[in-house]
Amino acid sequence: MAKRLLPSLNRILVEKIVPPSKTSVGILLPEKSSKLNSGKIIAVGPGDRDRDGKLIPVSFKEGDVVLLPEYGGTQVKLAEKEYHLYRDDDIMGTLLD
Structure with a gap:
């Protein structure tokens, strides 16, 4: 049985977005120095x-x-x-497409 976490008060549960380290054909990609620290809100x-x-x-x-x-x-x-809990005012903004 999978557990689900409902954050309390003004907390937000986030799953960090990890950029792929390989292409679809298996080529390894070096880490970029300006990688964006982003995540998807789960709850x-x-x-x-x-x-x-x-x-x-x-x-x-x-x-x-x-x-x-x-x-x-x-x-x-x-x-x-793995997830991370942040407070509402810790999140820096929403990323739009």
């Missing part, structure tokens, strides 16, 4: 509350591809897959 928490108790919803939604900070986040392992 979001309901949001945080302000001083008056009003809910402040999370700025992102499931499926968004986002730019992540170079450092930070909490590593989580679920069903042999």
Whole structure:
């Protein structure tokens, strides 16, 4: 049975996007020095509350591809897959096609 994590408060569960290291024909690609640190949002928490108790919803939604900070986040392992938990305000922005 696979476990599913629903983040609490303003936390976001992200699966990092790892660029392929081989082409489809098996050629090894060297690491690029300017690799983009991005990830796909898997789950979001309901949001945080302000001083008056009003809910402040999370700025992102499931499926968004986002730019992540170079450092930070909490590593989580679920069903042999690696994810990272970030707070809403740690995410740097949404990447658009």
